[in-house]
Amino acid sequence: MKFFRIMLTCVSVSLALGGCATFSQDGGFDGVKKTSAEHIKQEIVWSKTEAEQKAVADRVAELLKTPLNADSAVQLALLNNKDLQASFYQLGISEADVVQAGRLPNPKFSMLYARNDGDYKIEQALTFNIFSLVTMPKMLEIERSNFEKTKRSVALDVLNLAHETRLAYFNAVAANERLSYSEQVKESAEASAELANRMVKAGNWNALEQATEQSFYAEAIVEYANSKNQQTSAHEALSRLLALPLDQLVLEKRLPDLPQTIDELHAYEKTAFEQRLDLQAMRLETQALAKQLGLTKTTRFINVLEIGPARVLEGRRGDPYKKGVDISFELPLFDWGSAKVAKAEATYMQAVNRTAQLAINAQSEIREAYSRYQTNYEVAKHYRDEIVPLRKKVLQENQLRYNGMLISPFELFANARAQVASVNSYIATLNEFWLAETALQMSLIGSASKEGK
Amino acid sequence: MNDFLSRRNFFKLAGAGIAASTVSKVAMAALPEIVSAESANTQTPLHPDTGRPYNPVVTLNGWSLPWRMNNGVKEFHLVAEPVVREIAPGMKAHLWGYNGQSPGPTIEVVEGDKVRIFVTNRLPEVTSVHWHGQPVPNGMDGVSGLTQPAIAPGKTFVYEFEAKRAGSFMYHPHADEMTQMAMGLMGSWVTHPKNPKFMPVDRDFIFLLNAYDIDPGSYTPKINTMLDFNLWTWNSRAFPGIDPLVVRKNDRVRIRVGNLTMTNHPIHLHGHEFQVTGTDGGWVPPTARWPEVTTDIGVGQMRAIEFVANNPGDWAFHCHKSHHTMNAMGHQVPTLLGVQQGDLVDKISNLVPDYMAMGETGMAEMSDMAAMMPMPLPENTLPMMTGKGQFGDVNMGGMFSTLKVREGLAKGDYKDPGHYQFPKGTLAYEFVGDAPEPPRQSATDEKAAVEVQVRKPTGHAGH
Numbered sequence: 032m033k034f035f036r037i038m039l040t041c042v043s044v045s046l047a048l049g050g051c052a053t054f055s056q057d058g059g060f061d062g063v064k065k066t067s068a069e070h071i072k073q074e075i076v077w078s079k080t081e082a083e084q085k086a087v088a089d090r091v092a093e094l095l096k097t098p099l100n101a102d103s104a105v106q107l108a109l110l111n112n113k114d115l116q117a118s119f120y121q122l123g124i125s126e127a128d129v130v131q132a133g134r135l136p137n138p139k140f141s142m143l144y145a146r147n148d149g150d151y152k153i154e155q156a157l158t159f160n161i162f163s164l165v166t167m168p169k170m171l172e173i174e175r176s177n178f179e180k181t182k183r184s185v186a187l188d189v190l191n192l193a194h195e196t197r198l199a200y201f202n203a204v205a206a207n208e209r210l211s212y213s214e215q216v217k218e219s220a221e222a223s224a225e226l227a228n229r230m231v232k233a234g235n236w237n238a239l240e241q242a243t244e245q246s247f248y249a250e251a252i253v254e255y256a257n258s259k260n261q262q263t264s265a266h267e268a269l270s271r272l273l274a275l276p277l278d279q280l281v282l283e284k285r286l287p288d289l290p291q292t293i294d295e296l297h298a299y300e301k302t303a304f305e306q307r308l309d310l311q312a313m314r315l316e317t318q319a320l321a322k323q324l325g326l327t328k329t330t331r332f333i334n335v336l337e338i339g340p341a342r343v344l345e346g347r348r349g350d351p352y353k354k355g356v357d358i359s360f361e362l363p364l365f366d367w368g369s370a371k372v373a374k375a376e377a378t379y380m381q382a383v384n385r386t387a388q389l390a391i392n393a394q395s396e397i398r399e400a401y402s403r404y405q406t407n408y409e410v411a412k413h414y415r416d417e418i419v420p421l422r423k424k425v426l427q428e429n430q431l432r433y434n435g436m437l438i439s440p441f442e443l444f445a446n447a448r449a450q451v452a453s454v455n456s457y458i459a460t461l462n463e464f465w466l467a468e469t470a471l472q473m474s475l476i477g478s479a480s481k482e483g484k
Numbered sequence: 485m486n487d488f489l490s491r492r493n494f495f496k497l498a499g500a501g502i503a504a505s506t507v508s509k510v511a512m513a514a515l516p517e518i519v520s521a522e523s524a525n526t527q528t529p530l531h532p533d534t535g536r537p538y539n540p541v542v543t544l545n546g547w548s549l550p551w552r553m554n555n556g557v558k559e560f561h562l563v564a565e566p567v568v569r570e571i572a573p574g575m576k577a578h579l580w581g582y583n584g585q586s587p588g589p590t591i592e593v594v595e596g597d598k599v600r601i602f603v604t605n606r607l608p609e610v611t612s613v614h615w616h617g618q619p620v621p622n623g624m625d626g627v628s629g630l631t632q633p634a635i636a637p638g639k640t641f642v643y644e645f646e647a648k649r650a651g652s653f654m655y656h657p658h659a660d661e662m663t664q665m666a667m668g669l670m671g672s673w674v675t676h677p678k679n680p681k682f683m684p685v686d687r688d689f690i691f692l693l694n695a696y697d698i699d700p701g702s703y704t705p706k707i708n709t710m711l712d713f714n715l716w717t718w719n720s721r722a723f724p725g726i727d728p729l730v731v732r733k734n735d736r737v738r739i740r741v742g743n744l745t746m747t748n749h750p751i752h753l754h755g756h757e758f759q760v761t762g763t764d765g766g767w768v769p770p771t772a773r774w775p776e777v778t779t780d781i782g783v784g785q786m787r788a789i790e791f792v793a794n795n796p797g798d799w800a801f802h803c804h805k806s807h808h809t810m811n812a813m814g815h816q817v818p819t820l821l822g823v824q825q826g827d828l829v830d831k832i833s834n835l836v837p838d839y840m841a842m843g844e845t846g847m848a849e850m851s852d853m854a855a856m857m858p859m860p861l862p863e864n865t866l867p868m869m870t871g872k873g874q875f876g877d878v879n880m881g882g883m884f885s886t887l888k889v890r891e892g893l894a895k896g897d898y899k900d901p902g903h904y905q906f907p908k909g910t911l912a913y914e915f916v917g918d919a920p921e922p923p924r925q926s927a928t929d930e931k932a933a934v935e936v937q938v939r940k941p942t943g944h945a946g947h
């Protein structure tokens with residue numbers, strides 16, 4: 032049993048080297064929580080037990096008591112979204128891989144039994160892949176690195192969901208506002224079309240004038256229908272993210288106002304991109320691949336080295352067994368391992384280049400997002416401070432002219448429609464600003480296109 | 485109109501301002517001082533203190549220019565300049581005029597007077613003065629380019645001629661006249677007969693018809709407008725800014741009216757028959773006069789009408805083109821007559837919060853509404869029709885005034901005597917009781933070829 036003793040020694044040594052590969056208390060969730068907390072205020076829950084699920088349901092009900100703002104919508108999504116829960120289980124899968132990597136392969140027992148006229152041949156061998164004792168610590172390291180990467184990825188999923196929820200929320204509120212304006216336009220266009228009909232009935236107007244006024248109404252109906260459709264789409268998109276039915280969604284009436292000022296560019300310049308989670312995940316992946324490459328290089332010649340005690344009986348049943356050791360390993364006669372190394376090398380270099388490009392993209396995305404943010408701020412501000420007040424002024428002045436019977440009521444209505452259109456454009460630009468602001472924040476966390484997932 | 489006939493509201497400008505810098509010292513010493521008017525009210529007639537005697541005219545919402553005698557020559561000084569004219573209380577126009585007002589002061593001379601008029605140009609462009617209707621030497625006719633060089637800005641020109649023929653005249657520029665007349669550069673001229681006993685009258689009024697297109701909310705006339713004017717004025721005043729013509733019962737009254745607009749104006753007087761006694765071509769022989777209550781005053785024409793004011797009361801006196809007795813109005817506004825709107829207002833006011841239905845029963849409700857609630861108008865804009873009488877809204881604007889005939893006024897008393905007190909039994913009254921069935925055409929009459937929809941009055945319910 033000397034060999035078994037040797038083997039046990041090897042195993043304990045390797046375990047000491049590799050550390051204890053057991054399941055953690057939090058399953059990696061604390062790390063995700065910590066990372067996402069650096070970027071958003073909202074909490075996340077991995078609700079696995081019934082008690083946890085009940086707590087989440089209570090919290091969701093609580094949040095639905097008041098009209099949703101962007102933050103509470105995000106909180107709802109983080110609590111309720113099932114895709115996110117699915118992402119959390121990725122942690123479990125990844126951690127299991129770590130634990131698996133920290134476990135030695137099972138010993139292999141092989142036996143040969145042959146008999147001829149009372150002559151026997153019996154070979155029994157208990158072999159153990161001794162080579163795994165060498166590779167296990169490295170594999171464990173690689174899997175740990177992968178687990179870290181998964182935590183980053185899951186955190187990115189959390190933040191991505193928050194991002195998408197904010198976008199969907201703003202779109203839904205803007206769609207509500209647009210709908211209510213187009214409803215007003217439709218109603219008053221209906222009234223002026225009716226007025227036009229009465230003008231004809233009274234003999235004051237001809238078919239041409241009537242048709243012109245009717246066509247405004249006809250267009251207003253289409254506009255209203257489109258707004259209604261847009262509103263439904265926007266709400267359904269939000270409903271999917273929050274995993275809540277439409278009838279439970281009560282949103283605030285208006286988009287948040289434009290902020291007084293916007294942040295300067297330098298806050299987003301230079302090293303901001305290094306904080307990006309997708310970049311961090313990619314780095315961890317590259318590191319893991321580097322280790323993988325090192326491992327492949329050191330083990331290129333040996334694929335399987337197995338050792339273990341063997342017992343052989345040859346001859347009569349009563350003869351004594353011969354004891355010995357069974358060692359086997361593959362000869363690199365045809366495969367010198369170079370293809371494995373080349374593949375590992377290529378995979379590594381692929382990751383290196385991808386990481387470099389991701390870093391370049393990240394910087395560019397941040398600059399682009401900032402530009403969009405700043406431009407939309409200026410445009411929305413211009414609408415708010417110039418175009419809308421001017422349109423309002425025009426309407427007021429025309430109201431005065433209508434009072435003096437200087438212009439026709441229909442001219443006044445047309446003007447009012449133009450005024451509403453300017454308010455609608457403002458809402459659209461304000462929505463654009465909030466989308467851009469959200470995108471800018473996301474550009475500091477990771478690419479919004481769900482890379483790194 | 486309480487300040488009707490205020491004290492002559494002049495101020496005298498020492499020297500000649502810009503003119504001083506461009507006229508030689510000798511000539512400057514020779515320039516009469518500039519007299520300017522600040523008020524748009526009718527001023528007391530200017531009784532001559534030098535020169536031949538005459539019975540002065542009353543310039544409606546205007547004044548007459550003082551002169552000085554210089555070696556037997558009557559010297560006047562006209563200054564063409566930008567002015568601010570009150571068209572009616574609540575509205576001012578940026579015009580061009582003479583000596584502080586548009587129209588400029590009336591120039592009154594006597595047949596045979598030798599007249600010298602200094603004309604100083606304080607406008608931003610060249611000008612000239614044409615003495616409309618007067619027989620003058622060709623070189624004094626004031627047609628720039630044709631009979632004289634134009635008067636450059638800052639320059640002073642001198643016109644000298646003899647006022648040969650008595651009558652009613654006008655003066656106006658004949659250089660870029662489309663602009664300058666559209667901007668109100670014009671004035672009246674009266675040459676009184678040498679013999680004050682010739683065709684004497686007790687009250688002698690004069691004014692010019694003019695028209696402006698001033699967009700609501702603005703101040704300067706649109707000079708390129710040809711016919712679609714929105715302010716029809718007498719002496720650049722619109723009702724209720726036009727002073728009444730106050731006369732004593734049985735006064736013989738002359739009203740001289742010149743037309744410097746681009747259309748004719750049938751001027752109509754209530755309660756009296758008049759005769760056209762003069763044109764700018766001279767006096768109409770008595771045998772050629774015909775009785776009238778309306779006289780059409782063509783473009784570029786001057787008419788003097790005369791009558792005895794034998795019928796006491798407050799008599800309307802106006803242009804008979806009904807759009808000329810309106811102020812700024814939208815000529816593209818559709819007719820809303822008979823179109824019920826009240827029930828639509830709620831829907832409409834979603835979009836137009838201050839919307840009010842108008843025009844359903846006619847335009848008179850404009851005045852009602854203005855009275856009922858303050859309906860804000862664009863700044864510097866007169867209501868389309870306005871003016872109050874003792875019985876309510878007059879629903880008039882533009883070329884409208886009143887001839888107020890009263891008994892026992894003092895000679896030369898032009899003060900507004902207030903509302904006419906109707907003697908008992910002389911005022912239209914409401915019939916109380918059952919109205920008798922009016923006789924109608926019999927039913928056997930031919931049916932009308934076209935079915936006519938009769939619009940019945942609907943009252944003001946719902947407003």
Ligand SMILES: [Cu+2]
Nearest residue numbers: 749803805808
């Ligand atoms: Cu007229």
